[in-house]
Amino acid sequence: MMGQAGNQDQLFYSFNLDEHVPRDHLLRGIDRFLDLGDLRQHLAPFYSHTGRPSIDPVLMVRMLVVGYCFGIRSERRLCDEVHLNLAYRWFCRLGLEDKVPDHSTFSKNRHGRFRQSEAFRYVFETVLRRCMSEGLVRGEGFAIDASVIKADANRARGVPGAEVVDWRKEEASSRAVREYLDALDAQNPGHDHAGEEQPPSTPPKNVSLTDPASRWTAASGGPAFYAYSTNYLIDLHAGVIMDVEATPAHRSQEVDATKTMVNRVEARFCIKPQRLVGDTAYGTAPMLGWMVQQKGIEPHVPVWDKTERKDDTLSSSDFDWNEQANEYRCPQGHALRSEWRQFTNPRSRITKADTVIYRASQHDCKQCPSKDRCCPNTPVRKIARSVHEAARDVARAISATPAYVQSRSDRKKVEMLFAHLKRILKLDRLRLRGLTGAQDEFLLAATAQNLRRMAKRLTPSGKQEVAMAQ
Known part of the structure; x- marks a missing residue:
């Protein structure tokens, strides 16, 4: 029935x-x-x-x-x-x-x-x-990385970065534009940005009219788009996100966000890691100097080094550094010094790039049998030594240890969080505009990831x- x-x-x-x-x-x-x-x-x-x-x-x-x-x-x-x-x-x-x-x-x-x-x-x-009370945070090792997230900005709604924009038109009614202009006012007090698109610095290639704080980027290797970066600082024990910071999709600002997050975690939770793991982007000399000299953190980071030559000529690493004598010695035994005579008023010799130039004697280089392999196109050999070179040496020494190999493997945890963010939580494009809108979304997403963890x-x-x- x-x-x-x-x-x-x-x-x-x-x-x-x-x-x-x-x-x-x-x-x-x-x-x-x-x-x-x-x-x-x-x-x-x-x-x-x-x-x-x-x-x-x-x-x-x-x-x-x-x-x-x-x-x-x-x-x-x-x-x-x-x-x-x-x-x-x-x-x-x-x-x-x-x-x-x-x-x-x-x-x-x-x-x-x-x-x-x-x-x-x-x-x-x-x-x-x-998370900390449940024992998921140890504070021994942190990892840092950034991932690019598309902004809610049309690629066609932009102008070249060098072009002057009158923000007093209808775009000024946008909250994202007002926030952007307020940020410019904070950077340049007393300066009128009503008809100017950027502060007096190197302008970006393109500026979005709907979300001008976003950055024009082609980080994914495909067509360029406007984007922000979400920066994660995670604890390596269980992959818990310790802090998150939104920045425009620009490498230098991503690196600067590391200092903000590490300092904030230390100030609010009294936790400072023994080691910090990152990719080559975080291996610049100033960043390594900050980690080693200011924070006392072991940098498990590849050193950003552009001194290695690929034309079979001698690289800076082929020269021996003598800390006590404050000089380099070339393979032939000749000295490279920052100054060859004493001055009444000592000079720091530090350049705008935070380096000290060490030069060989022209007499030594002229008669040297290795000149063609050392400095074939210049009269003397020069070496630019960073003021943070000691920190770079610390990072190089760590890179030869088994702990560094383990850190490279542990770093995958932050990459997995980014994959989860985009594939599972569907945050591959922002809904909110402006830097504060991006920060709100990134904070809520990181909260959800820690809760799921x-x-x-x-x-x-x-x-x-x-x-x-x-």
Whole structure:
């Protein structure tokens, strides 16, 4: 006999939302480690004491965590998903009859009190402290790297970097443009940027009219686009993200972000790593000098060295350095010095590039049998020695140790986080514009990654693949 579902409405329902969320659901593990009990107190100074009650900020942050954990990039779609999905409702502490906030609420709070109070950084650091209390952070070794994320900027909506732009036109109504002009004012107080596109420095190749703080780049090897970089500082024990910083997609700014993050982690958590692992981009002389001489951190980083010659002539490494005599010795035994006579007023001899030039004697080079292999095109041989050369020597010595080999393998953990960010969390293109918009997205994504890390490493069912998490 064929059955047929009845359509008679029940008079009473007994429905427990908790019973309908699977025990192995990813959100159960995340909920165990997400404590936002102090968030309201953190935001209290930014709310009025009068008027109608606002949307609960804890509810909004929990909804955003759902969106970033499950790759829901649109806040409009996020509201629909929370309305329909029982697990999402359970995680956000919403009953079946509770109303989901409108998507416009997120924008109003993000550009207002959330940004003023640095609420997203507060949530990120709250989750990080939980990672530390659960034993996932050792603080012995950190890794640093950056990944390029496309900005929400049309490639066709740009102008050459050297072209003067009148920002007083309709583009000035954009929040990203106003933020960009405010940043220029901070760099050059008292300077009018209304009709100027850049501060007096080397301009970029192209400037976006919709998001001028983004950087024109072709880092992926394909067509150029406007982008930002997300910079991760991770602990190598379990791959926990210790800090994140948004920068325009430019190598020098990515390297500078390292100092900001290392100093911030030390100031807020009293943690300074013994070793810092990075690729060649972080092996510049000033960066190595900062790590070794200022911070006392072992640089497990390849040295950025352009002194090696490829035309069979002698390189700087073929010369012996004598620290006590402050001179180099060539293979023939001749000296290269920064000065060949004494001056009444001593001179530092440091160039604008933070180097000291050591020169051989013209008499020695003229009669030297190895001149054709040493300096065939110049009268004397010169060597530019960085003021941070001692730190570079430390990095070279570390590169010959087994610990360095292990560090090169450990560095893959930060690359895996970037792959997870783009493939699983779907953050391969930003939704928000401006540097602060990029920072908000990167902080929330890093928070989601740390929460997922705890849920999958510290819960009984976390080691299993959770189908609903994809």
